[in-house]
Amino acid sequence: MLPRTIGRAILLLSVEAFFFILFAAFMKTYDTGKVIAFLLFFIGVGVMFRKLDRARLALTDLFKEMKIVAGAGFVLMLLTLPFIFQSSPYLVHICVMAGLFAILALGLNFQLGSTNVVNFATAASYGIGAYASALLAVHFHISFWLGLVVGGSLASLFGLLLGIPCMKTKDYYLSLVTIAFGLIVYILLVNFSWTGGPNGIPNIPPPSLFGHSFKDPLSLFGYQLPFQSNYYYLIFVLVGGSIFVANRLHHSRVGLTWNAIREDEIAARCHGIDVTWYKILAFCIDAFFGGVAGTVYAHYIGFISPENFAFIVSVVVVTMVILGGMDNVFGVIIGAILLTILPEKFRAFEDFRVLIYGVIVVTMLMFRPQGLFPQKMRIYKK
Amino acid sequence: MAEILQQLINALLLGCTYTLIAIGFNLFFGALNVVHFSHGDVCILGAFMTLILYELAKFLGVVTFLPGFLFVPLLIIVAMILTGLIGTFFERVVIRPFRYAPLLMVLVATVALGMVIRETVRLSFPHGSNPQIFPRILPQASFEWGGVLLRADNMIIFGTTLFLISMMFLFIKRTRIGAAIRAVSQDSEAAAMMGINIDRTVAATFLIGSALGAIAGILIGAYNNIIRFDMGLMGGVKGFSAAVVGGLGNVYGAIIGGLILGVVETFAAAFIPGGTPYTDVFAFLVVIFFLVFKPSGILGEKVYEKV
Known part of the structure; x- marks a missing residue:
């Protein structure tokens, strides 16, 4: 029995390693032709996987059987990523940005995916977190770690404020409120003098941990890693935490309640669900995630301006959730990663980026509204 | 006094713009129960269409042999018809597939459509991110009357708007298609049973709007002498706000809502010290206030949800 288990574990890890190496190689290609070749290959694998039922079932069984091994292997591989990209900090930077957007998308997923509340104010909570922590750090020399909590909490408070009009409004009206709030925050950021106006806030200090400043290169096991790796590991932890929270919420009573509101609000109300409270909860949690992502962004880049938090950012995050698959934690993260990495790989078409986002959303909604990875059926064991 | 009068005239002009956009929102909402979030971008598309047609006419030399008082109305009418057709096209391609889908989908789809329109405009003009100079197609004369400055182009704008709005009301009240539009907005299923072609009526709505x-x-x-590709976002949100304040679905409400927003913005800019950059904030606060305390708007009927 034991040798068989070990054999299957090795098989599993080699499958994972194969895809991981493919991913790393894909990240390291800069030639547009090769990038397209890689993408076609990935799509081909996906299609094959759908067609070959036996292979798919065998593989999913394998993953289900050894969840811990699969998870541990995956985490270990992700942890080695900065070592692989040691010579090209740019790639680590892309990974950090992908992580940030994954947090934003996970936050929005509570609303857009779970509850069907279309919130176009993600950029506002993202911006409030960033500005709060940046202002505290620049003017009062408050450490990043405290700023993370303060930024998240302030953004959460904003979410509460935004949630108040939603007690009375829904659907289109609610979306109008969120768009209006997002625009108000943007206009205020541009016009207030104490936020630096359109020039933003420069020279935001980097965080430090145990005397190690995040601005310095990281030395691990005798390797010199670019300074972005610090943030990579920070984001790694934060995304991990977000996934944990999102999963727990999804499988809890709260997640189930959100789904009930999504399916039929009146029916949910009739079953004694306090719809307003749960919607506001979704607003607050989403805004907290946004605030945390904003704080990390501000300290990572070291400079923020209102342009980083314009309406378009909200729409991009909405695109990520819709592309990945609403109310599917894994899918949302894939959506965020895809939409962060692909634009970087197609730098030649930089000008068409937003246009392509728009086209993706419209075509996805028409032909595959459930996203790349649809929500899984909830299965309850006895 | 003259100052207040002057600001009232400005408010009226701004209100006209919002009213025209809001009428579209109300027509679409009445006919289909959808909010076409990219409607503002379609409106700005109309301005860009005028710009293109103007340049084309200049290139072809039409300007030289056609007098201005014939050429400008012709230009505007052609731009109107083309924009109307584009709006109908968007309805057919982006909105109709979602007619029986959850509401969220058409909402997100139209927001994304707005993004596509904006970016297409930006990419198809040289230096599209910069403001484009709008041709001065209206006479630039102005005269003073009791301390109030009246610009000829503003008067023409105001007159045209009044004329068009009353024409539209007549159209809706008196014609067969107008009756069909009213019937569909009251109850589309019953209208279909009475033999009204829903698709064609909806298309007519989008053409007019x-x-x-x-x-x-x-x-x-x-008014601004410039147009920019992203003006449609703000225009659309303001127009929708005006429609909501007046009562979504009620075409008369658009006038009241547009005027309220126009007055709030102009007076906030003129009479609140340092308020000029924050005019949009004041407008949105009014909208949020209305949404919280009177979500059905001023003229809207209270809708009870049926199970």
């Missing part, structure tokens, strides 16, 4: 929106775009261009 988008054509009126084109006028709003031209007004914005003529």
